[in-house]
Amino acid sequence: MSKNITIHWFRKDLRLSDNPALYNAASSGVVLPIYILDDINSGVFKMGSASRCWLHHSLKSLNQSLGGKLQVFVGDPLNILPELAKKYKISNITWNRCYEPWQIKIDTKLKQILINLEIKVNSYNGSLLWEPWDVLKKDGLAYKVFTPFYHNGCLKAKEPRLPLPSPPKLLLIETEKSLDKIEQLGLLPKLEWGKTLISHWHIGELAANERLADFLDKDIQSYKEGRDFPAMSSVSRLSPHLHFGEISPNQAWYGARSFSLDSNIDHFCRELAWREFSYSLLYFNHELATKNLQQKFDFFPWRYDSKQLSLWQEGKTGIPIVDAGMRQLWQTGYMHNRIRMVVSSFLVKNLLLDWRDGARWFWECLFDADLANNSASWQWVSGCGADAAPYFRIFNPVTQGQKFDQSGEYTRYFVPELKLLPDKYLFNPWEAPVEVLQTAKVELGINYPLPIVDLYSSRVRALTALKSLIS
Ligand SMILES: Cc1cc2nc3c(=O)[nH]c(=O)nc-3n(C[C@H](O)[C@H](O)[C@H](O)COP(=O)(O)OP(=O)(O)OC[C@H]3O[C@@H](n4cnc5c(N)ncnc54)[C@H](O)[C@@H]3O)c2cc1C
Numbered sequence: 001m002s003k004n005i006t007i008h009w010f011r012k013d014l015r016l017s018d019n020p021a022l023y024n025a026a027s028s029g030v031v032l033p034i035y036i037l038d039d040i041n042s043g044v045f046k047m048g049s050a051s052r053c054w055l056h057h058s059l060k061s062l063n064q065s066l067g068g069k070l071q072v073f074v075g076d077p078l079n080i081l082p083e084l085a086k087k088y089k090i091s092n093i094t095w096n097r098c099y100e101p102w103q104i105k106i107d108t109k110l111k112q113i114l115i116n117l118e119i120k121v122n123s124y125n126g127s128l129l130w131e132p133w134d135v136l137k138k139d140g141l142a143y144k145v146f147t148p149f150y151h152n153g154c155l156k157a158k159e160p161r162l163p164l165p166s167p168p169k170l171l172l173i174e175t176e177k178s179l180d181k182i183e184q185l186g187l188l189p190k191l192e193w194g195k196t197l198i199s200h201w202h203i204g205e206l207a208a209n210e211r212l213a214d215f216l217d218k219d220i221q222s223y224k225e226g227r228d229f230p231a232m233s234s235v236s237r238l239s240p241h242l243h244f245g246e247i248s249p250n251q252a253w254y255g256a257r258s259f260s261l262d263s264n265i266d267h268f269c270r271e272l273a274w275r276e277f278s279y280s281l282l283y284f285n286h287e288l289a290t291k292n293l294q295q296k297f298d299f300f301p302w303r304y305d306s307k308q309l310s311l312w313q314e315g316k317t318g319i320p321i322v323d324a325g326m327r328q329l330w331q332t333g334y335m336h337n338r339i340r341m342v343v344s345s346f347l348v349k350n351l352l353l354d355w356r357d358g359a360r361w362f363w364e365c366l367f368d369a370d371l372a373n374n375s376a377s378w379q380w381v382s383g384c385g386a387d388a389a390p391y392f393r394i395f396n397p398v399t400q401g402q403k404f405d406q407s408g409e410y411t412r413y414f415v416p417e418l419k420l421l422p423d424k425y426l427f428n429p430w431e432a433p434v435e436v437l438q439t440a441k442v443e444l445g446i447n448y449p450l451p452i453v454d455l456y457s458s459r460v461r462a463l464t465a466l467k468s469l470i471s
Contacts, residue, residue, distance in 0.1 A: 004029030013245035026167030056187035061204025096126025132283035208241035230336035239368035278376035297384035318449035321401035333367035401427030
């Protein structure tokens with residue numbers, strides 16, 4: 001067997017183009033492309049159900065691009081990689097870096113094991129525009145606030161790497177076909193749920209590129225204003241593709257910047273930089289997913305109410321815009337950013353339930369569930385993050401609905417029980433006169449819930465809880 005075999009270990013880079021580690025592997029000889037489902041080292045952060053479902057389809061698509069030669073494994077990379085290295089007399093291993101603390105731990109251990117076996121390990125940046133350690137303040141510390149991170153850090157750092165093409169020549173090792181092995185990973189949910197979820201998406205590298213092209217062709221022109229309106233198609237919906245690395249942020253960044261820079265393109269790039277900021281926060285705060293960045297929140301009087309948590313998860317809170325968002329999440333594996341902010345604020349402020357409970361549900365249901373983005377965003381909304389929304393800024397879900405879903409299109413779609421209500425009462429049906437409810441065939445407490453919490457008094461309760469923290 002040839003000595004020049006390189007393993008390329010696919011992780012969150014399920015693509016051929018702009019894949020620096022794969023590109024380098026391909027340039028040095030024959031490649032053995034592998035994927036390892038690691039539910040051991042990921043521990044409590046093992047992939048949620050929706051993500052597993054996406055992964056199944058994404059691996060199938062990648063396998064197809066690799067002519068059926070992707071090898072998939074389940075288990076501990078610390079055992080699997082050295083075994084494979086011996087079996088195939090591997091001389092090199094490449095991977096693109098991941099930034100989850102548990103993954104960094106494994107990679108560090110693994111590197112040492114492989115070096116001891118005289119195997120060269122080369123890791124690359126395939127999922128960030130800037131490495132976290134390349135965007136630091138003048139004092140060498142990490143940024144804690146987004147605006148200076150972006151303006152003084154990112155925009156003054158070295159330009160992001162230009163996207164690479166697919167490897168011009170990709171010689172893959174001949175092994176048994178792995179189609180069935182992807183099925184055997186058991187990634188698809190047992191429930192019909194998985195099928196419904198996936199029906200809203202096209203998955204894989206080709207689909208990701210088409211999504212970006214489509215977005216750049218049409219929707220980006222209204223991005224800055226339109227991105228706040230959940231019924232409009234102004235956002236890119238690239239997040240799951242970016243999370244699984246079916247497309248790189250460099251492709252999105254340079255794709256957008258290939259047009260003359262206007263406020264829409266600028267704003268889109270800024271959102272990509274929020275992703276970078278989340279990764280920087282995670283990289284420099286390994287407990288971002290579990291611990292409040294602001295320690296004073298360790299004393300916050302969170303309530304624990306499993307009934308209310310379930311009603312929130314099921315989209316049965318009786319607050320229409322919140323229910324619409326939670327149902328969008330369950331039905332499509334995605335939720336619009338504006339609505340993510342509304343439902344998370346409702347959970348942590350109006351219900352006073354712990355942000356980690358909300359983050360866990362998102363982790364389970366989102367296709368783009370991402371340890372950095374999810375944890376940083378939940379901390380931001382809760383007020384305990386580094387660059388957090390001030391705690392006293394409590395979204396009013398009624399005015400949020402009236403402002404950002406003016407025509408009610410989004411809310412009526414996901415909460416069809418209310419579709420006949422006039423706009424005036426769509427977001428606050430409990431204030432509608434009896435005859436209006438009757439005409440709209442809405443029976444509060446029967447075919448649509450009464451609010452599980454009073455918005456005014458729960459706001460006061462949240463503010464009181466915050467004051468208890470400061471005093
Ligand atoms: C409570 C909460 C939880 C969230 N959890 C996640 C998560 O698990 N995974 C995730 O990718 N995003 C998360 N976000 C951020 C944001 O809502 C999504 O990235 C965005 O809605 C994805 O839709 P899009 O691709 O159409 O975004 P676009 O508006 O088209 O933005 C383009 C890309 O920029 C990045 N981006 C945009 N907004 C943000 C943001 N606020 N923070 C970080 N990156 C951003 C994403 O990668 C996104 O795909 C969360 C936000 C909140 C408020």
